[in-house]
Amino acid sequence: xxxxxxxxxxxxxxxxxxxxxxxxxxxxxxxxxxxxxxxxxxxxxxxxxxxxxxxxxxxxxxxxxxxxxxxxxxxxxxxxxxxxxxxxxxxxxxxxxxxxxxxxxxxxxxxxxxxxxxxxxxxxxxxxxxxxxxxxxxxxxxxxxxxxxxxxxxxxxxxxxxxxxxxxxxxxxxxxxxxxxxxxxxxxxxxxxxxxxxxxxxxxxxxxxxxxxxxxxxxxx
Numbered sequence: 001x002x003x004x005x006x007x008x009x010x011x012x013x014x015x016x017x018x019x020x021x022x023x024x025x026x027x028x029x030x031x032x033x034x035x036x037x038x039x040x041x042x043x044x045x046x047x048x049x050x051x052x053x054x055x056x057x058x059x060x061x062x063x064x065x066x067x068x069x070x071x072x073x074x075x076x077x078x079x080x081x082x083x084x085x086x087x088x089x090x091x092x093x094x095x096x097x098x099x100x101x102x103x104x105x106x107x108x109x110x111x112x113x114x115x116x117x118x119x120x121x122x123x124x125x126x127x128x129x130x131x132x133x134x135x136x137x138x139x140x141x142x143x144x145x146x147x148x149x150x151x152x153x154x155x156x157x158x159x160x161x162x163x164x165x166x167x168x169x170x171x172x173x174x175x176x177x178x179x180x181x182x183x184x185x186x187x188x189x190x191x192x193x194x195x196x197x198x199x200x201x202x203x204x205x206x207x208x209x210x211x212x213x214x215x216x217x218x219x220x221x
Contacts, residue, residue: 113175
């Protein structure tokens, strides 16, 4: 894991664990997310659209086996679902902003169910610029949510009704590689969700995106 991101993540987790430093911890989390998102921005600004559906590590085990576009969609669909359908119980950014049509996405799920060339085909359908704007809209919306949270909210747990609400949104595929997500999210309290998916999940996938771009750069070079 990137040392700087790892250290910021550890510091944030320590800070949000105590009521006296909770607000500072939220600021640290938002700062980390801004750092991470700047890496996505740099990739979008640097690489041509066809780079976003390449699979330079096809068949590998790990997040780097995906595409750049898939990584962006996956990270921010999960965040959108967790922040809005699960925690806030309001409308997702995807739906409110009409982003499925804008991005050209054929699906509203997290895309966990896609395999191999399905990932490349899906990624090729996405409008990268619109996808980037969707990602930014989700980040901004979640940051607003984070600023509204109190220390007492951290221990909030989820119920069977919460699980049903997420399942009924049809934003998580019934595929065995996706359906487990609902139990995973609802098995955490709010503090756990701040760690995963609002911070660590970003780090893992953005590091994978950096591996992909490094590989693509070597191929071009």
